[in-house]
Amino acid sequence: MKLRACFRLVPLVVAVAVAVPGCSRSAQSYVERGDAQLKQGNADAAVLEYRNAVGKDPKFAPARVKLAEAYQRQGNLAGALAESVRAADLLPGDAEAQLKAGALLFAAGRHEDAKARAEKAIAINPKNADALTLRANAMAGLRDLDGAIAQIRQAIAFDPSADRQSNLGIMLHAKGLVVEAESAFRQAIASDPKSINAQIALAKFLSGTNRPAEAETAFKAALAGDPSNGVANAALADFYMMSNRAAEVEPYLKKLADTSKDPLTALALADYYVRVKRNADAMAVLDKLSATPRVWAVARTKVAAILYADGRNAEAHKAIDEVIAKSPGYSEARVVRAGFLMAEGKSDEALAEAQQAAKSEPRNVDAHFLIASIQKAKGEMAAATASFNEVLRLDPNAAAAQLQLAGLALQRGEFGTATQLAEQALQRIPGNLEARLILARGLLARGEFDRATAVTREALDAYPKSGAVHAQAGLLAMRKGDRTGARTAFEEALTLDPTLLEPLRALVALDVGERQMARARARIEARLQKTPKDGAILVLAARTWAATGDQMKAEEFLHRAVDANAANFEAYGLLAQLYISQRKLDQALAEYDKLAARQPGAVGPQTMAGLILEAQGKQDEARVRYERVLDAAPKAALAANNLAWIYASRGEQLDRALQLAQTAKAELPDNAAVSDTLAFVYIKKQLGSLSVPLLKEAIAKEPGNPSFHYHLGLAYSQTGDKASARYALEQALKLKPDFDGAVDARTLLATLH
DSSP states (O other), X not given: OOOOTTSOSSOHHHXXXXXXXXXXXXXHHHHHHHHHHHHTTOHHHHHHHHHHHHHHOTTOHHHHHXXXXXXXXXXXXXXXXXXXXXXXXXXXTOHHHHXXXXXXXXXXXXXXXXXXXXXXXXXXXXXXXXXXXXXXXXXXXXXXXXXXXXXXXXXXXXXXXXXXXXXXXXXXXHTTOXXXXXXXXXXXXXXXXXXXXXXXXXXXXXXXXXXXXHHHHHHHHHHXXXXXXXXXXXXXXXXXXXXXXXXXXXXXXXXXXXXXXXXXXHHHHHHXXXXXXXXXXXXXXXXXHTTOGGGHHHHHHHHHHHHHHTTOHHHHHHHHHHHHHHOTTOHHHHHHHHHHHHHTTOHHHHHHHHHHHHHHSTTOHHHHHHHHHHHHHTTOHHHHHHXXXXXXXXXXXXXXXXXXXXXXXXXXXXXXXXXXXXXXXXXXXXXXXXXXXXXXXHHHHTTOXXXXXXXXXXXXXXXXXXXXXXXXXXXXXXXXXXXXXXXXXXXXXXXXXXXXXXXXXXXHHHHHHTTXXXXXXXXXXXXXXXXXXXXXXXXXHHHHHHHTTOHHHHHHHHHHHHHXXXXXXXXXXXXXXXXXXXXXXXXXXXXHHHHHHHOTXXXXXXXXXXXXXXXXXXXXXXXXXXXXXXXXXXXXXXXXXXXXXXXXXXXXXXXXXXXXXXXXXXXXXXXXHHHHHHHHHHHHTTOHHHHHHHHHHHHHHOTTOHHHHHHHHHHHHHHXXXXXXXXXXXXXXXXXXXXXXXXXXXXXXXXXX
């Protein structure tokens, strides 16, 4: 047998014992060289040495451990995570290895995997407080707060450190137990008065419970213990930024950048300068950082963004193209380029670029957020909602995504969801204006006037010069019946911000309601003089002129809106409605077909086309449209309901009709027409007894609908209850003697006497 060079010619038993260490010594030498490089602060060179060690012996666990550490020093968290997991797999009996892997898994949002690693460490030592803490945090990430709290208490029993007490406070706060949470935070400080982390945790809690003065005191107490502490400086800087006190941020970020050797702190300072519109200062910081290989791509990407913001678009594109060419794996550069394309109106190219960024780095939250934002701008609301939810899955603390989802829920009329998401966002970004406005509107829509009033007043106190806040005050006054107060608030909103659309819409509505048509038109014409191609204003103009009876002028405005923006779906929809009202069904169908062509996956245009075709008596063509909708969206309730009705009325594909009607009922459980359709399908299948409760439900909601009574008569006749059938049929004919189906109702009624 030919032996490898590293094996010795010794007896087999000894050979087995010596062979693996003999091979590993070569790997060990690479590890030692890597250690030397890391000691000198050269993480890049250390990574090369450790990778050589792993290449020499893939199962040499110490090399994996050191490679993970070097990747962390580089800021390559994905590499660190992969190597830590491999090391932990090679060291199943090493609790420390399991904990390192678990901590990185938790940081990456992989809470189930982190929990599994914690449990492996606990199996090794059930009293390992760090392992119990990791498991508690993972459980919290999995939304098991009760289990997490119980677990962290167990960890505290073994090691009552300040950090663990603070951890308990965070969980109690998330559970809504504010008093208990504060007690835990203060107990953490009592157990270790010098703990900066405990002071910061208390400060963040106080900030999150709208106690800014106490929070500032706590942040400063943390910093007083160590004025150069990076965590404390960063925390106080964040607090001032979130409190709209940006002018007070710079000293803390400069201290952080000056005292830290980590270039990421200088990047944070550059970001601050950009935020406060000091681009020249930001460029000075970034130019220095561009000489550091580790952050070259990041710095140059930020330079490109600043160039674009300064209107130097060609230079910006050149800079970002260079980053992508030299660092193709840096997904954030593609996110920035996607933003450029979006700003240039190239939404399809922008979406493709953002999706490529997400593909190359699936956990890039910025990429997913941009994808969602582009989809929202394109009118793809269902896709946008899914993408914003993906952002939250990746980062449960992403308040911006919560706000977007809250706004989308508000648009859909899901007011409870909207208010809940807005309140969650406010916990993370206290005082945020957008969150307050969404919360106020959600509460107003739910009829919670007292809470809506309180939130609106708080917003007015905090942002007295915000036009959007005064617009909200106007909406509140309108709902309370105070038209004079509403008009005053809307006028003030436009004085503060003449570009706002909502108060203009409201004032026009008030004018139209008071028959002040000339004043309403004058408002719109004044705005159109400033922004003649504003699609939203053109649509408002169309609605207003249509309300005054000038259909031709309304049509003209809608065509102008479509010419200004071919993606103005509201304009297409209104144009189609206008044609329907004029009985110009062919023109209406053409407009919905245009919409469908521009929104291939959208449910609305194809559904409306189906309705128009039904109105024209073209059931076969309507059926094709509804099937097309359901191919793209199997739970599209209106299409499912109408297609079920077509099949049932013809007596065709009754099993398919039943499945469709049940789908519609599941999606729209309180809709009377949907209940009637499902009942009608049951009647066609000779299951009248199943129809009766559905039809009673429909009649309770719409007692004046003769068709519902007629169908109830059919159902009772199938069950053999002639008296109830006669009564239902008589009611139908009494309500409308010539309703569609009246002839059949009389024929059936004659057989029941």
